[in-house]
Amino acid sequence: DTAVSQTPKYLVTQMGNDKSIKCEQNLGHDTMYWYKQDSKKFLKIMFSYNNKELIINETVPNRFSPKSPDKAHLNLHINSLELGDSAVYFCASSRGQGRQPQHFGDGTRLSIL
């Protein structure tokens, strides 16, 4: 009974390709996030949506485009993949924008060849 689920778990692809990562939460939360954990283990926020509205966009290249079809889903589409995009991408959700703990998915490991 996974609360925040991401697919796929692993993604291996070549430079220049376009790929998507999907995220779904069944917690009834209003706010969802995408984080990137790089090779140095820094976990950095990329985007946040609240009720399908973008509220945080952290200077991410515009090759990255989040899409929230409803408040239970937040997908991440990446165009023209580059070597530096190799990382683990985590989706998370929280009850709201206030002081609520964020619940994370298990991550998607993206490897660019």
Place this chain on the structure above:
Amino acid sequence: DQQVKQNSPSLSVQEGRISILNCDYTNSMFDYFLWYKKYPAEGPTFLISISSIKDKNEDGRFTVFLNKSAKHLSLHIVPSQPGDSAVYFCAASPTGTASKLTFGTGTRLQVTL
């Protein structure tokens, strides 16, 4: 610019003893702090949080202490158990944007028998 620092990459503690994990921050606007625990191939799991109006928060075996003047917080685990072996991340958010978390790079805790 690393605003949340966990200077000890690893820590080894015997079962039954106290584990103390430390975290320092530089941004004086941070006023909400959290600790997350992460097992391999899983997402971070929320453990405990503290607001800047308090200096201590306790939940079972886990206690977080906040020293605002020193911009330092610590997580105490008593008694430590083998299942506590994981990577622990400290996170902080600034006033008004409680959902925008900045994470440290983590401390790997190993609890030995």
